[in-house]
Amino acid sequence: xxxxxxxxxxxxxxxxxxxxxxxxxxxxxxxxxxxxxxxxxxxxxxxxxxxxxxxxxxxxxxxxxxxxxxxxxxxxxxxxxxxxxxxxxxxxxxxxxxxxxxxxxxxxxxxxxxxxxxxxxxxxxxxxxxxxxxxxxxxxxxxxxxxxxxxxxxxxxxxxxxxxxxxxxxxxxxxxxxxxxxxxxxxxxxxxxxxxxxxxxxxxxxxxxxxxxxxxxxxxxxxxxxxxxxxxxxxxxxxxxxxxxxxxxxxxxxxxxxxxxxxxxxxxxxxxxxxxxxxxxxxxxxxxxxxxxxxxxxxxxxxxxxxxxxxxxxxxxxxxxxxxxxxxxxxxxxxxxxxx
Numbered sequence: 001x002x003x004x005x006x007x008x009x010x011x012x013x014x015x016x017x018x019x020x021x022x023x024x025x026x027x028x029x030x031x032x033x034x035x036x037x038x039x040x041x042x043x044x045x046x047x048x049x050x051x052x053x054x055x056x057x058x059x060x061x062x063x064x065x066x067x068x069x070x071x072x073x074x075x076x077x078x079x080x081x082x083x084x085x086x087x088x089x090x091x092x093x094x095x096x097x098x099x100x101x102x103x104x105x106x107x108x109x110x111x112x113x114x115x116x117x118x119x120x121x122x123x124x125x126x127x128x129x130x131x132x133x134x135x136x137x138x139x140x141x142x143x144x145x146x147x148x149x150x151x152x153x154x155x156x157x158x159x160x161x162x163x164x165x166x167x168x169x170x171x172x173x174x175x176x177x178x179x180x181x182x183x184x185x186x187x188x189x190x191x192x193x194x195x196x197x198x199x200x201x202x203x204x205x206x207x208x209x210x211x212x213x214x215x216x217x218x219x220x221x222x223x224x225x226x227x228x229x230x231x232x233x234x235x236x237x238x239x240x241x242x243x244x245x246x247x248x249x250x251x252x253x254x255x256x257x258x259x260x261x262x263x264x265x266x267x268x269x270x271x272x273x274x275x276x277x278x279x280x281x282x283x284x285x286x287x288x289x290x291x292x293x294x295x296x297x298x299x300x301x302x303x304x305x306x307x308x309x310x311x312x313x314x315x316x317x318x319x320x321x322x323x324x325x326x327x328x329x330x331x332x333x334x335x336x337x338x339x340x
Contacts (some may be wrong), residue, residue, distance in 0.1 A: 001033040002056040009054025010035065016047050027067050029226030030080055034073070036066045036222065065214045065258070067221035068228065073259045079199050079227045081176045082156025084119035086229050087261040092290030093322050094158060094263070095315075096122040099135060099304035100142035103149070108297040110153045116315035117322055120176070121146070121155035122292055126162045127304060128182050135303040143173040150175075158201055164192040171196045181206045181233055184216050194223025203231045203265065210250055214258055230254060230262045231292060234269025243271020243308070246279055251286045263290040267308045273299070276310060281321055293318065
C-alpha cells in the first residue's frame with residue numbers, strides 16, 4: 001500500500017480479495033503496510049487491484065515467505081526499538097546480562113553496555129534451559145528490574161518470551177520481544193507475538209535451515225507485524241570445540257532473500273568470552289546489521305552463561321570494533337586490515 005493509504009483503502013482491498021474467495025493478511029511495519037494475498041492467483045488477476053485507491057504496487061511472489069521477501073519489498077527494512085534503529089547503516093550493539101539476577105547486577109551490566117556504545121539492553125527474565133534444574137529466570141520480577149533499569153539508563157529493553165500465554169505480560173514491560181532458538185518453530189508463540197504492536201527478534205533454530213527460519217518469520221508477519229529482526233546465533237553441528245557453529249554465510253544469504261534486518265549473536269554461538277570479539281568482527285565484515293552480546297559485572301558468579309559474558313576490558317575492544325576501528329598491531333593494506 002502507498003504511504004498515504006488510509007484504513008478504509010486497506011479494508012477495500014481486503015474486501016475485494018475476500019469477494020473472490022481469497023484470504024488477505026494485513027501486515028504493518030514502521031514505514032509500510034503490506035497486504036498478503038492467498039488463493040487463486042489467476043482469479044486475483046481479474047480484480048484490478050492495482051486500480052484501487054491507496055495501492056502502490058501489486059507483486060506476484062514466488063517464494064513461500066510472501067511478506068518478508070525482497071520480492072515483496074526490494075529495499076531493506078529498518079526496525080526501530082525505542083530510539084534505536086536496527087537495519088542498513090551503522091551496526092547496532094545490543095548488550096546486557098543473559099539473565100536478570102538482581103537490580104544491582106542488571107544496572108551495572110547496563111551501564112557497562114551503554115558505555116561501550118550499546119543502544120538496546122538485552123536481559124532474560126524467562127530462561128528456558130536444557131536442564132530443568134538450571135536457573136529459569138525471575139519471571140515478572142525480572143521484567144520489573146529491566147523496566148527500572150530502562151528508566152535509569154534510557155536504554156530500550158529486549159527480553160525473551162517463552163509461552164504464548166505470557167506475551168501480553170512481557171509486552172507490557174519490554175520494548176522488543178525475543179523468540180529464542182528453542183521456540184523458533186513454536187508456531188502458536190510466533191503468531192501470538194505477531195498480534196502485538198512490538199518489534200520481534202527471532203533467533204534461528206539450533207537445527208533450523210534458512211528457509212525454516214524465514215518461514216518462522218512469516219508466521220509473525222502474517223499476523224500483522226513486519227517489525228522483525230532476524231538473529232543468527234549459531235547452529236548445531238558435529239563440532240564440539242564451540243558451543244554452536246556460527247553460520248556466518250547466513251547473513252548475506254538472508255539479506256538477499258529477505259528485507260528484514262539480520263544481526264548475529266557471537267556470545268551463544270561461540271560460547272566463550274575469547275571468541276566473542278573475533279566472531280563480532282566476522283559478523284561486521286559480512287555486513288550484519290548488528291550484534292547481541294552477553295555482559296556481566298562478575299562472570300564468575302553469573303547464574304547463566306558466565307563463560308561467554310564480557311567484562312569492561314572486553315567491551316572496550318568490542319566498542320572499538322563496532323566503530324570500525326582496527327585492533328592494535330593491525331594496518332590497512334589495499335583497503336584490507338592485515339596483521340603486521
